[in-house]
Amino acid sequence: MHPRGNWAIIQGMSRTDEVVDGVRRMITGGELGPGDRLPVEKDLADRLGVSRGSLREGVRALTVLGVLDTRQGDGTYVTSLDPARLMSSLQFVVDLHGDTSARPFHAVRRVLETEAAGLAAHRITPAALEEARVVLEQAASTLAQDEIDHAAFIEADTAFHRIVADQGGNPVITALVEAIAGRTARERLWRGLHEEGAEARTQRDHEAVWRALATGDAEAARVRMAAHLLDVEETLPGPEATED
């Protein structure tokens, strides 16, 4: 069989694209699984019929996507392929968007976190519930100061939402929320919140969500989380009509 002989299916495919597609096939075909090691650059390049340079471009692209992991002096490995790992690249592209397109992203965040809150009400662990309580206490003490430590409050805000999303038990939701409401996006969000008492209202909302989780009331948890994130959403710039 000629090196690249059986893949004239799609013309206009660059060598790098062939590398990406080749590795994808090796994974979906079962030849490679999570944690497995790839052949050395030279061998894989020969097998795919490309030069080492082109091979490296493809492998590097898959590394950025979170599919592969290269270690100098060791080798190239397939990652765990966890949703969290794969979605991490999403964070990068989300952060590229300016404040103008924040609204549709936040609408997705609201829908996903609302679902996660409902799921979490039935399955949150006592440890996580306690952890969330501690976080809310710390946030409360932050607000009690004369001069509010905004950075600390954002930190607590992030921690609370992360616990809820995580306890929803759906790793895809967790990863997507992390990507959409990650560090950059969240900082941008709070920078736009100059309303008086935004922190206090957030705190009350969070406590309401927590009580719903503590009592295992899924419907209440959904409603509280949705209301909280709708409040936030209304402070965003841009067209209003994303909600009924």
Next chain:
Amino acid sequence: MHPRGNWAIIQGMSRTDEVVDGVRRMITGGELGPGDRLPVEKDLADRLGVSRGSLREGVRALTVLGVLDTRQGDGTYVTSLDPARLMSSLQFVVDLHGDTSARPFHAVRRVLETEAAGLAAHRITPAALEEARVVLEQAASTLAQDEIDHAAFIEADTAFHRIVADQGGNPVITALVEAIAGRTARERLWRGLHEEGAEARTQRDHEAVWRALATGDAEAARVRMAAHLLDVEETLPGPEATED
């Protein structure tokens, strides 16, 4: 200023990572916008303090992510940065997952499409409504055959869901649904649906969603879409407990 002098912040960053980060800064910093052209490889490599090879690896990675677009003989450009474009890379990683992890992905799809259906009820255009009707008619005629053309039905199924998701008006939802419930994932889905009458039930569900959209009843549209996708979800393999 030394080429790479001011970025010793994070050690252990490869040359390629510096390229990716450098281009990201150029975009977020406003130096580059959608459609803008990047400096030629040689110049950009000099500016970022890396060789042409390393630069190409970084640029290639950003191309795969949908951020850049290179054209031989022309130049390298920043893409539109549309959510649809940026999320296309997500489809690739979603397709890497086997049937086992289909359930959490489908749960996300259900939540997002349900939201989209609710939004679409208020803002769907007459043209889109008509287009959806035609699609459903075609699907119905497919089912009327003695030997069902499964490929054609899947095609109609895809088209219907795409119209609804698109008419929700949130490009992020549209892009995410496209990535999660794209071609590969959908084929895998229907391959597992061997129940008798699955197509007929799907058709009835779709028609119910359509009626809700036609009457502008957002709540009905949400309920119908959620019920439809929950039906599908129950046929998936894996742990059950993703719903209350």
Next chain:
DNA sequence: GGCCCCGGATTCATCGGAGGAATCGGTGCA
């Protein structure tokens, strides 16, 4: 004047080779 063909300049695509850096594993010594 308007149109078409064509050749040079520009730019990305691909290749091959070389040396450096990090890791791993075996060897010899205390």
Next chain:
DNA sequence: TGCACCGATTCCTCCGATGAATCCGGGGCC
């Protein structure tokens, strides 16, 4: 047994050269 050393392996980075695609302007033709 425990440890330091060293060679082999592997990825990382750079450099130079050639090919391919595109763009652009000149020149000829109608």
